Amino acid sequence: MNAQLKEIQVEQVDVVIIGGGPAGLAAAAELYRRGIHNLLVIEREKQLGGILRQCIHDGFGLTRFQTALSGPEYAQRFIDTIEELNIPYITDATVLEVTHERQVTAVTREGMRTWQAKAVILTMGCRERTRGAIGIPGERPTGVLTAGVAQAYMNLFNTMPAKEVVILGSGDIGMIMARRLTLEGAHVKAVFEIQPYPSGLPRNIEQCLNDYDIPLYLSHGITAIHGNTRLTGVTVSKVDENFKPIPGTEKEYKCDTLILSVGLIPENELSLDAGVILDERTRGALVDENFQTAAEGIFAAGNVLHVHDLVDFVSIEAESLADSVAKYVIEGSLKPAAISINTDCNIGYTVPQRVSGEKEFTLSLRVKRPMKDCRIVVRQAGKEVAVKKMKKAIPAEMIRFVISHEKLVSGSDLEVCVEC
Ligand SMILES: Cc1cc2nc3c(=O)[nH]c(=O)nc-3n(C[C@H](O)[C@H](O)[C@H](O)COP(=O)(O)OP(=O)(O)OC[C@H]3O[C@@H](n4cnc5c(N)ncnc54)[C@H](O)[C@@H]3O)c2cc1C
Structure with a gap:
């Protein structure tokens, strides 16, 4: 029943x-x-x-x-x-x-x-991603929040979450919040990015940081969080090419809020x-x-x-x-997709990851590091089937291009690589 x-x-x-x-x-x-x-x-x-x-x-x-x-x-x-x-x-x-x-x-x-x-x-x-996801050491005070949570406080609930701010990560939402907080009267001391290049779009670096004199420090991470109940400050260190903090480079920043924009x-x-x-x-x-x-x-x-x-x-x-x-x-x-799309070490990923070879498709991808004057080449069985020339390719910008199925054959995978 x-x-x-x-x-x-x-x-x-x-x-x-x-x-x-x-x-x-x-x-x-x-x-x-x-x-x-x-x-x-x-x-x-x-x-x-x-x-x-x-x-x-x-x-x-x-x-x-x-x-x-x-x-x-x-x-x-x-x-x-x-x-x-x-x-x-x-x-x-x-x-x-x-x-x-x-x-x-x-x-x-x-x-x-x-x-x-x-x-x-x-x-x-x-x-x-939150503090727990990236494992920042230190005390556990209030005042550590993700950029999206700060955005929701301000834009949906009309609540100001911060006065003296440090931002970790140069993702787009963090940079947009750096500008928003500044416009609402907070003081954003700096944005720290662990990578040697920014992770957000160039237009946001210009319009959200440079236009408001907010400094961006690359190859820097937060190595300690201070504060018993409310956040009182953070320790920032330079990092080496393996993202390990470099001893002797520690600097203290007083702040009541740490905003995370780390992916x-x-x-x-x-x-x-x-x-x-x-x-x-x-x-x-x-x-x-x-x-x-x-x-x-x-x-x-x-x-x-x-x-x-x-x-x-x-x-x-x-x-x-x-x-x-x-x-x-x-x-x-739908037609089965038997052709896999493989990548070289300069490509972060592609979407799709496999195709049928029987219809035109848009390939979306990101490069792993900034590159200049390069070609993104798609080959099948050693033959070029598509090429995209790029003056500049950066991880922050998704690259998209259309690939025609006319040059594709069955039984052989596609290889995507970057040539500079
Ligand atoms: C905090 C934040 C700020 C952003 N700011 C920008 C920006 O300024 N500019 C920009 O271009 N992009 C921004 N993005 C990226 C933005 O998410 C995308 O551009 C776009 O909104 C993605 O659309 P989507 O439909 O895939 O996902 P979303 O917009 O995230 O929509 C997904 C929806 O699915 C619903 N959902 C999830 N799980 C369930 C479930 N189990 N049952 C029912 N419903 C569910 C969610 O409630 C949500 O409404 C931001 C992203 C985040 C997280």
Whole structure:
């Protein structure tokens, strides 16, 4: 009897999209345009829009809409489309489980609900690395927070979290918060970066640090945190090429707040349960050119797949995914991807990591270190199949280029390398 009841409660849909951020919304709108109307977006927050709701600065949409928008304005364009098309969504609902058979269970305002989907799209975004994740030694006072948490305090809850600030990590969110805190009356003493080059975009170094005379120190790390209840200061040291602190270079900085901008981690706990295989370089799913993961019928895009520097590319990627998912739902399968994409030691990662060789695809990648006047070369069986010339390639900027399938052959992997 119980088993029967459970079966009756399972709702049938063509596609479930987990996460109503820019990736989920772009995928939903595109699926609808392609004729897939029996779909559902599930979002755990009270509103759609994802993390962009708290990104009130401008600079979004330059590629996608050829105009500078704030984060909420950018997200609203997609939310309006969802409303206009009457695409079903539920908010305040957290997905707890996705099975290999594409059954999705969420806790919602009406209680637990389960859907059986033909395809599942993972668009859960990413989370920030914290102090625990990078293991900074020292005391454990209040006043150590990630850049995104500081952003939420200020932009969503109208609360000023800091007066005297030190920032660790030159990620984009940290630099944007350096400017935001300065504009709101805080004093940002410096940004320290452990790498010998900045990890954020050049435009943010210019507009958020240089324009406000905030110094950026490369090859520096924090080696101690001080303060009993509230943070009172940090010890900063220079590091060598192995990121080991150099003895004798310690310097004390008095501050009440340490802001961390030390990287984002794709939110893949659900994906693992569904049998998705992760790429240890991206910490997102291994996918083919259709954004299909190793679990059939389960697709991924946006920051849950790999961390993007610009949201415009998140939307473009999700729209491309929707194209493939629509085909999968209508035809029941996609061409198997038997060609692996391998990289040399200068490439951090590629997405996709394998392709069928039967359709054109966009290759996204990052280089591991800054390089000048180089060529990104894609070869198959020793033959060049695509080349992108770069005056400057830096890890902070994702490189994307289209690869035609016409020169590809089956039975041989693709090799991607950088030649300078
Ligand atoms: C703090 C922070 C600040 C950022 N600032 C910028 C910026 O200024 N400029 C920029 O271009 N990019 C910024 N980014 C990057 C930004 O995340 C991406 O550009 C873009 O928002 C990614 O879209 P997404 O849909 O992949 O993820 P998100 O926008 O993160 O959306 C994912 C959504 O999935 C939902 N979700 C997650 N798990 C579940 C679950 N189990 N059940 C239901 N729903 C779930 C989340 O609540 C969220 O709404 C920032 C990222 C962070 C973390």
